[in-house]
Amino acid sequence: MTSSGGAVVDVQGLVKHFPGERGWLGLGRPRAVVRAVDDVSFTIAAGQTLGLVGESGCGKSTVGRTILRLIEPDAGRVAIDGVNVLTLGGRELRALRRRMQIVFQDPYGSLNPRLTVRQTLAEPLAIHHLAAGPDAERRIVALLEEVGLDRGFAQSYAHELSGGQRQRVGIARALSVEPQFLVLDEPVSALDVSVQAQVLNLLADLQRRRRLTYLFIAHDLAVVKHVADHVAVMYLGKLVERAPAALLYTAPRHPYTTSLLSAVPVPDPKAQRPRIVLTGDVPSPAHPPPGCPFHPRCPHPKKDARCRTEPPALREVAPGQFAACHYAEEPL
Amino acid sequence: MTEPLLRVRDLRTYFVTEHGSGTARAVDGVSFDLYAGETLGLVGESGCGKTVTSLSVLRLIPEPPGHIRPGSFIEFAGRNLLTLAPRELRAIRGNQIAMIFQEPMTSLNPVFTVGYQIAEAAIVHQRLSRRAARARAIEMLKLVGIPDPTQRVDHYPHQMSGGMRQRVMIAMALVCHPKVLIADEPTTALDVTIQAQILELLERLQAELGMAVMLITHDLGVVAGSADRVVVMYAGQVVEQAPTPELFARPLHPYTEGLLASVPRLDAPPARARGRLHGIPGQVPAATDWPGGCRFHPRCPYAWDRCRDEEPPLLDASTGEPGTHTVRCWLLTEPQRRTARPLP
Numbered sequence: 118m119t120s121s122g123g124a125v126v127d128v129q130g131l132v133k134h135f136p137g138e139r140g141w142l143g144l145g146r147p148r149a150v151v152r153a154v155d156d157v158s159f160t161i162a163a164g165q166t167l168g169l170v171g172e173s174g175c176g177k178s179t180v181g182r183t184i185l186r187l188i189e190p191d192a193g194r195v196a197i198d199g200v201n202v203l204t205l206g207g208r209e210l211r212a213l214r215r216r217m218q219i220v221f222q223d224p225y226g227s228l229n230p231r232l233t234v235r236q237t238l239a240e241p242l243a244i245h246h247l248a249a250g251p252d253a254e255r256r257i258v259a260l261l262e263e264v265g266l267d268r269g270f271a272q273s274y275a276h277e278l279s280g281g282q283r284q285r286v287g288i289a290r291a292l293s294v295e296p297q298f299l300v301l302d303e304p305v306s307a308l309d310v311s312v313q314a315q316v317l318n319l320l321a322d323l324q325r326r327r328r329l330t331y332l333f334i335a336h337d338l339a340v341v342k343h344v345a346d347h348v349a350v351m352y353l354g355k356l357v358e359r360a361p362a363a364l365l366y367t368a369p370r371h372p373y374t375t376s377l378l379s380a381v382p383v384p385d386p387k388a389q390r391p392r393i394v395l396t397g398d399v400p401s402p403a404h405p406p407p408g409c410p411f412h413p414r415c416p417h418p419k420k421d422a423r424c425r426t427e428p429p430a431l432r433e434v435a436p437g438q439f440a441a442c443h444y445a446e447e448p449l
Numbered sequence: 450m451t452e453p454l455l456r457v458r459d460l461r462t463y464f465v466t467e468h469g470s471g472t473a474r475a476v477d478g479v480s481f482d483l484y485a486g487e488t489l490g491l492v493g494e495s496g497c498g499k500t501v502t503s504l505s506v507l508r509l510i511p512e513p514p515g516h517i518r519p520g521s522f523i524e525f526a527g528r529n530l531l532t533l534a535p536r537e538l539r540a541i542r543g544n545q546i547a548m549i550f551q552e553p554m555t556s557l558n559p560v561f562t563v564g565y566q567i568a569e570a571a572i573v574h575q576r577l578s579r580r581a582a583r584a585r586a587i588e589m590l591k592l593v594g595i596p597d598p599t600q601r602v603d604h605y606p607h608q609m610s611g612g613m614r615q616r617v618m619i620a621m622a623l624v625c626h627p628k629v630l631i632a633d634e635p636t637t638a639l640d641v642t643i644q645a646q647i648l649e650l651l652e653r654l655q656a657e658l659g660m661a662v663m664l665i666t667h668d669l670g671v672v673a674g675s676a677d678r679v680v681v682m683y684a685g686q687v688v689e690q691a692p693t694p695e696l697f698a699r700p701l702h703p704y705t706e707g708l709l710a711s712v713p714r715l716d717a718p719p720a721r722a723r724g725r726l727h728g729i730p731g732q733v734p735a736a737t738d739w740p741g742g743c744r745f746h747p748r749c750p751y752a753w754d755r756c757r758d759e760e761p762p763l764l765d766a767s768t769g770e771p772g773t774h775t776v777r778c779w780l781l782t783e784p785q786r787r788t789a790r791p792l793p
Contacts, residue, residue: 398610
């Protein structure tokens with residue numbers, strides 16, 4: 118039991134391009150490079166939560182995985198409390214992995230069906246030489262208790278658990294090595310709302326108790342509003358807006374953020390707002406449009422030739438609020 | 450009120466479980482009406498029976514392991530769909546009652562063009578010629594807002610995005626101008642900006658074609674924005690049923706109340722936005738083993754002896770016309786027991 122308190126997570130210029138695969142049997146023409154993550158930067162203060170939102174294929178999960186080096190990034194710098202994750206070798210990296218863990222979306226696919234809950238939780242303790250024997254047993258019981266599971270579940274296999282219980286096991290597994298920083302990749306999107314609320318409350322309690330730093334990746338803006346201190350919005354591999362949550366939700370500056378917010382259905386028939394319905398689909402990240410990547414779908418009335426040719430930089434448009442739009446001063 | 454278009458009474462759809470040892474009572478005595486031109490939201494969490502209800506209406510339940518119990522009754526245009534001969538049923542299915550599913554990829558056939566799949570129902574039900582069918586498919590693609598319909602008609606499903614496939618599904622369902630459209634989680638697999646497009650499209654088509662829509666969803670936000678009336682299901686039963694504004698303003702069943710309290714809200718005031726969500730303790734029980742008494746009592750913060758012993762019927766709680774707001778809860782007989790909700 119060492120580390121207490123969250124870590125500062127600093128990500129600068131993160132890039133991950135996936136090579137275009139050759140078509141049929143490797144004989145076809147190589148396809149275009151997929152720019153999954155294209156120059157993404159942000160900082161998360163110790164004990165705080167950054168919500169990373171965007172639609173399918175925007176690159177948000179790849180950001181989470183490259184930070185932990187589950188996928189090797191092509192460029193950039195990722196520092197956890199000042200230690201650069203990207204330059205570490207095997208042994209040092211393994212030591213650092215104790216401090217950063219991930220919880221996956223699919224509680225069905227991310228637990229080994231052949232292991233009991235006890236074995237699932239004992240494995241990281243053994244790998245990191247943290248505990249064995251009765252000591253490990255004590256820690257497993259304490260972990261189960263901390264995530265709100267009865268100790269009887271230690272004997273269970275994943276298929277005997279409900280979705281919510283599996284997600285609790287996934288969280289317990291991440292916590293077993295006493296991390297300071299958790300990447301939560303859509304941790305509640307596979308759960309029913311009543312169970313989702315339980316798991317969100319659990320994550321909030323754990324963060325407070327252990328002072329954890331969270332990168333909370335999600336597509337649901339209402340869920341993110343509930344958990345995040347800061348929010349970053351991603352589109353086609355780039356951050357288009359980054360701001361303190363209160364600012365982003367009340368005064369978004371990027372037209373994509375505004376459109377996303379307006380598209381979220383609100384469970385109140387009296388509060389129905391005008392929806393901005395974006396036309397078309399998200400373009401392929403292998404062929405991002407020139408200029409501003411959002412311009413083909415952008416509903417901003419000022420949209421002009423500049424948007425089609427000149428990519429807008431992510432710049433500070435209000436204290437602490439960054440937006441990548443030429444017309445961020447005149448939000449929708 | 451006018452006569453309902455579709456009348457479901459005491460529907461019971463059971464399944465024999467894999468080991469043959471038990472019976473899953475997936476839908477267990479469900480009754481509701483669907484009126485012409487309205488949107489009825491059918492809401493509940495996984496395993497509540499909402500999808501099985503909708504599949505039962507079209508008799509798409511695989512038998513075995515499933516079967517619809519005698520005594521169930523689904524009336525459409527004056528006839529009981531459950532006793533129709535297969536031939537008569539086929540004349541209705543896909544023609545007067547159509548359905549769209551959650552997964553547009555698995556519901557489309559990968560080896561046929563979308564044009565053929567859209568026109569198939571019209572070829573079968575209206576005996577259109579090949580040429581007329583193709584023209585109809587193009588017209589339908591145009592109707593659901595797909596660009597370049599004359600080219601798209603010859604494309605295969607894998608050449609389209611998720612949102613476009615869902616539009617194709619809708620075009621397929623609407624090709625015969627059905628009176629009833631059953632939409633089972635039509636936007637759940639889609640991103641929020643595409644979801645907005647599809648919901649908008651369904652609203653527009655409903656207004657243009659005047660059909661009734663049964664919208665099955667777990668998303669209370671989608672229901673609030675789209676449905677005229679809502680049926681809330683829990684453990685194979687209807688637990689509350691009301692006009693949409695009434696249900697959201699005055700949820701009476703503790704399950705409905707809990708569901709609404711569980712949803713993180715975009716419209717929450719900033720001060721409350723980071724507060725604790727209420728949630729509902731525990732989880733949905735198994736369909737082979739519904740709890741006795743009120744099926745929600747093990748998770749209910751107000752439950753007392755009667756709830757454990759006696760199953761409540763649907764009680765009338767309407768403030769306006771009788772029967773418009775019904776609730777399956779004993780609290781209606783003893784409202785003083787609805788005390789401040791304890792924190793879970």
